[in-house]
Amino acid sequence: MGQRQAEILQELQEWLGTPYVHQASQKGAGCDCLGLVRGVWRAVLGQEPVTVPPYTADWSETDRQETLWQAAQAHLVPKPCEDRQPGDILLFRMRSDAVAKHLGFVSHIGPAPSFIHAYSGHGVVESPLSTPWARRIVACFEFPERTS
Template identity: 60%
Template sequence: MNDRQGLIVAEARRWIGTPYQHQASALGHGADCLGLVRGVWRGLLGPEPVRVPPYSADWAEASGREVLQVAARHWLDPAPGAEVTAGDVLLFRMRQGRIAKHLGIASGPDRFIHAYSGHGVIESPLSTPWARRIVARYRFPCPEGAE
């Protein structure tokens, strides 16, 4: 794990134990999966680039619009290679044929941190059932002036 990956994982781990709260992004008080990624962004890069509009728990599932995937492609960088590495932002499709609507941050090749309803922010094994749901991997952009 390089220094940048270590910083990302350390920032994500700070959020472990934060209760689950839909649309929230407050360390120690409440976060959902997007709120966790937003909080890690703020910890690494500073203020968020845009205000996140209200969203429903189904993430536009009825319309079939890939809201999270479009936003991830716009604000994050594609992760190179085929293997999950520490610091990757993971986008999950929870059911075949449905939109992608869950996010996590890899803490290693076989673990990830995510906010999960009923559990809060936790670190979980990236087991086969989770790994097969990954539809895309992204990286946080490098801060200005960093390599």
């Protein structure tokens, strides 16, 4: 495992137990799935590349725009999902007919894969990357290299 992967995983461990709070991104205080990615970005890479505008729980659903996927493609590095490694970011479509709008970090690969995510009603947790979760994955990304 590379140094950056180890740094991401160490940071994620510190987020476990953070309560789920819509639109928040503060370790220990609250975050949603996007807020978890934002908070880990700040810890590992520094300042966020853009200011995230306010969003509702049902954002993008009515207009069917893949807003989160487009933002991920703009700021993260896409990679084949079959090549995912610990520290990579997974994008999920929670229903087959819905836009992709859930994110999580790969924490383990192999015979017992898992991921860390902020999940409504549960907070930041590590979950098995079971078949029901795995079939919802639509894209995989990694953080870009540091620029400074």
